[in-house]
Amino acid sequence: MHALLAIALTMYPMRIDESIHLQLREKYGDKMLRMQKGDPQVYEELFSYACPKFLSPVVPNYDNVHPNYHKEPFLQQLKVFADEVQQQAQLSTIRSFLKLYTTMPVAKLAGFLDLTEQEFRIQLLVFKHKMKNLVWTSGISALDGEFQSASEVDFYIDKVSFSFLLPQA
Numbered sequence: 001m002h003a004l005l006a007i008a009l010t011m012y013p014m015r016i017d018e019s020i021h022l023q024l025r026e027k028y029g030d031k032m033l034r035m036q037k038g039d040p041q042v043y044e045e046l047f048s049y050a051c052p053k054f055l056s057p058v059v060p061n062y063d064n065v066h067p068n069y070h071k072e073p074f075l076q077q078l079k080v081f082a083d084e085v086q087q088q089a090q091l092s093t094i095r096s097f098l099k100l101y102t103t104m105p106v107a108k109l110a111g112f113l114d115l116t117e118q119e120f121r122i123q124l125l126v127f128k129h130k131m132k133n134l135v136w137t138s139g140i141s142a143l144d145g146e147f148q149s150a151s152e153v154d155f156y157i158d159k160v161s162f163s164f165l166l167p168q169a
Contacts, residue, residue: 001050002023002024002027002028002050003028003046003047003049003050004046004047004050004051005020005024006024006027006028006031006032006035006046007035007043007046007047007050009024009032010032010035010036010092011085011088011091011092012131012150013092013095014150014152028046031045031046036092038089040082040085040086043081043082043085044078044081044082047078047081048074048078051074051077051078051081053074054073054074054076054077055073056069056070056072056073087126087130088126088130090113090115090123091123091126091127091130093113094113094123094124094127095127095151095153097109097112097113098153098155099152099153106120106121106124106157121157124155124157127151128149131149131150131151132147132148132149132150133147133148133149133150134146134147135147135148
């Protein structure tokens with residue numbers, strides 16, 4: 001369970017209870033540092049260790065079952081997870097830059113990250129999309145809610161520059 005929390009906190013940093021934070025640092029401190037540096041093998045290692053056991057809902061053809069049939073659902077989920085990690089590789093770097101500046105031209109910030117302006121705009125949209133969560137406000141269904149940003153950093157792009165929005169208290 002701590003391994004999955006280490007992955008989640010590396011991808012989406014936030015405040016957690018101090019005792020849990022100490023346990024994480026003690027048990028997975030070196031791996032969390034490697035994940036923050038972008039090492040995909042550590043993500044896969046921790047996911048493989050801590051993920052639930054996946055089952056296939058399809059009955060195999062017992063006349064022609066290959067030896068690793070039981071691993072296929074796990075390998076499929078691992079591939080989906082690895083794709084998600086790859087999509088978010090730049091997000092922690094972008095988050096740190098957004099925390100440093102209140103207003104800056106998009107082209108200049110893209111230059112800091114060695115991206116074209118168009119690639120950087122795409123990464124900003126990915127950042128906005130990945131940080132939105134459906135939060136239940138009221139109603140019967142858990143889906144009765146509104147989307148809210150889970151990031152401590154919010155911004156908008158005005159023609160050629162981005163501006164940082166202060167969090168609402």
